[in-house]
Amino acid sequence: GAGVSQSPSNKVTEKGKDVELRCDPISGHTALYWYRQSLGQGLEFLIYFQGNSAPDKSGLPSDRFSAERTGGSVSTLTIQRTQQEDSAVYLCASSFLDTGSPLHFGNGTRLTVT
Amino acid sequence: SQQGEEDPQALSIQEGENATMNCSYKTSINNLQWYRQNSGRGLVHLILIRSNEREKHSGRLRVTLDTSKKSSSLLITASRAADTASYFCATQGNFNKFYFGSGTKLNVKP
Numbered sequence: 001g002a003g004v005s006q007s008p009s010n011k012v013t014e015k016g017k018d019v020e021l022r023c024d025p026i027s028g029h030t031a032l033y034w035y036r037q038s039l040g041q042g043l044e045f046l047i048y049f050q051g052n053s054a055p056d057k058s059g060l061p062s063d064r065f066s067a068e069r070t071g072g073s074v075s076t077l078t079i080q081r082t083q084q085e086d087s088a089v090y091l092c093a094s095s096f097l098d099t100g101s102p103l104h105f106g107n108g109t110r111l112t113v114t
Numbered sequence: 115s116q117q118g119e120e121d122p123q124a125l126s127i128q129e130g131e132n133a134t135m136n137c138s139y140k141t142s143i144n145n146l147q148w149y150r151q152n153s154g155r156g157l158v159h160l161i162l163i164r165s166n167e168r169e170k171h172s173g174r175l176r177v178t179l180d181t182s183k184k185s186s187s188l189l190i191t192a193s194r195a196a197d198t199a200s201y202f203c204a205t206q207g208n209f210n211k212f213y214f215g216s217g218t219k220l221n222v223k224p
Contacts, residue, residue: 004156031210033212035214040219041216041217042202042214042215042216042217043157043202043214045211045212045213045214048210048211050210056209056211091156091157093156093157093212097210099144099145099206099208099210100144100145100162100164100206102147102159102162103147103149103157103159103204103212104159105156105157105158106156107154107155107156108155108156
């Protein structure tokens with residue numbers, strides 16, 4: 001079956017512009033996560049959608065970052081007024097909600113802010 | 115931070131040798147999972163060990179967990195060049211949130 005799909009795969013934007021990153025999770029997965037990975041580094045937690053509950057936004061680095069998940073499926077991560085330090089790979093993952101279900105990752109969106 | 119730390123940060127071995135990576139974490143967990151990441155790709159789940167388990171095997175992978183020391187190890191036996199990748203541990207607590215370590219970059223030389 002189809003895996004987690006992220007688009008675009010690459011995005012180059014000018015400093016100060018807004019960007020939207022999209023994630024299509026695996027059908028039936030009620031949990032959806034966004035992570036950020038800087039070059040050669042580990043994964044930084046950003047936000048977590050868990051079924052119909054309020055999302056856990058505790059990892060968002062600033063109020064320029066926001067995310068939504070419509071209809072319990074597709075998610076969009078929006079970065080407003082991008083800065084050079086926002087350059088990274090943004091990874092989306094989905095899973096079933098029960099503890100112990102593994103995460104299924106997309107291939108990420110590589111964001112470059114010039 | 116609840117994130118784990120892996121060591122070594124980088125490991126270079128010859129094909130056929132065993133590779134051992136370690137992970138330490140800070141808080142109580144429900145389970146610990148290991149993931150693999152090939153360059154330019156997303157992470158792929160390898161193996162899960164629950165907090166009440168001490169050792170688990172899957173093919174050439176062996177994972178141990180010591181909750182008293184808050185540490186885990188991943189052993190890859192008889193490594194192959196295709197095992198070259200970055201390996202991450204991830205802890206999952208009671209609220210289903212995953213925290214990832216900083217990763218070990220493994221290079222297996224043919």
